[in-house]
Amino acid sequence: MAEKRVAAVGWPIEHSLSPAMHNAAFRAVGLHDWHYDKYAVPPDILGLSLREMRDHGFIGCNITVPHKQEALKWTRADALSQRVGAVNTIDFRTNRGTNTDVQGFMDDLAAHGVEVANQPVIVLGAGGAARAAVYGLSDAGAHVIVVNRTPEKAERLLADLFVKGEALPLEQAHQTGAKIIVNCTSAGMHPAEDTTPWDPDVPFPEGAFVYDMVYRPAQTRLMRQAQAAGGQAVNGLGMLARQGALAFTLWTGVEAPLEVMLQTLRDALGITT
Numbered sequence: 001m002a003e004k005r006v007a008a009v010g011w012p013i014e015h016s017l018s019p020a021m022h023n024a025a026f027r028a029v030g031l032h033d034w035h036y037d038k039y040a041v042p043p044d045i046l047g048l049s050l051r052e053m054r055d056h057g058f059i060g061c062n063i064t065v066p067h068k069q070e071a072l073k074w075t076r077a078d079a080l081s082q083r084v085g086a087v088n089t090i091d092f093r094t095n096r097g098t099n100t101d102v103q104g105f106m107d108d109l110a111a112h113g114v115e116v117a118n119q120p121v122i123v124l125g126a127g128g129a130a131r132a133a134v135y136g137l138s139d140a141g142a143h144v145i146v147v148n149r150t151p152e153k154a155e156r157l158l159a160d161l162f163v164k165g166e167a168l169p170l171e172q173a174h175q176t177g178a179k180i181i182v183n184c185t186s187a188g189m190h191p192a193e194d195t196t197p198w199d200p201d202v203p204f205p206e207g208a209f210v211y212d213m214v215y216r217p218a219q220t221r222l223m224r225q226a227q228a229a230g231g232q233a234v235n236g237l238g239m240l241a242r243q244g245a246l247a248f249t250l251w252t253g254v255e256a257p258l259e260v261m262l263q264t265l266r267d268a269l270g271i272t273t
């Protein structure tokens, strides 16, 4: 039986947890002929590399930093990925590109019991990850407030996505009374663990729920700020597992073993709780 191959494509890629997560999932459901690899692909040869993979019989791939936007050009990008402006999953059998980050994020919020409809939600950041979050939140009926270090990028994000919402400085965003905060910046990510996207000089909302897309470290400074203000905080591990689970099902047609995927990520990161 020919091996069924999929892979993650990024630059750099060596720290990707996706191979361990997917290979554990394949084994858990008895898909022993499937294998997930990773390829470091420099930006100037993304299109060539994707064509090579397709020609060599790869079933699909995940696209990660910094290629998600560029990948739109090299696949039949579906309406969602075009709207978000990023492809993270490709099926080479159809050459279709899609985005499972949006649903992965929204599913994980729901799994933590967070309801966003008609709620003000502060999104920190205005890069690729923020685009997926803003799109999903807005689609679910949230009132999105985007806060970014470079304010013009927050304005542009809202305009690009055609979503209603506001771009505000942190001091003003804080005054809206929003109790749901989503970090889509890389502030606080290893190795800059002592940084935070929430300026400590601005009071932290009491009892807020923080979703931090960062998962390395498992407990970020932002999460500690939320907890110190009587709130709850979760990291982005669940989103990583869920976007992967959606891709897994797209490729294999088999329901993904989400708990196996989550546990593999926890093990890889040395998280014991």
Ligand code: ATR
Pocket (backbone or CB within 6 Å): 065, 124, 125, 126, 127, 128, 129, 130, 148, 149, 150, 153, 184, 185, 186, 187, 188, 195, 196, 197
């Ligand atoms: P990704 O695709 O992961 O979203 P990105 O597109 O490079 O990555 O976006 C990174 C985001 O994190 C940006 O919003 C960036 O702010 P700027 O637009 O001002 O560059 C934000 N960011 C990165 N480091 C940050 C820090 N130390 N404090 C606050 N925001 C930060």
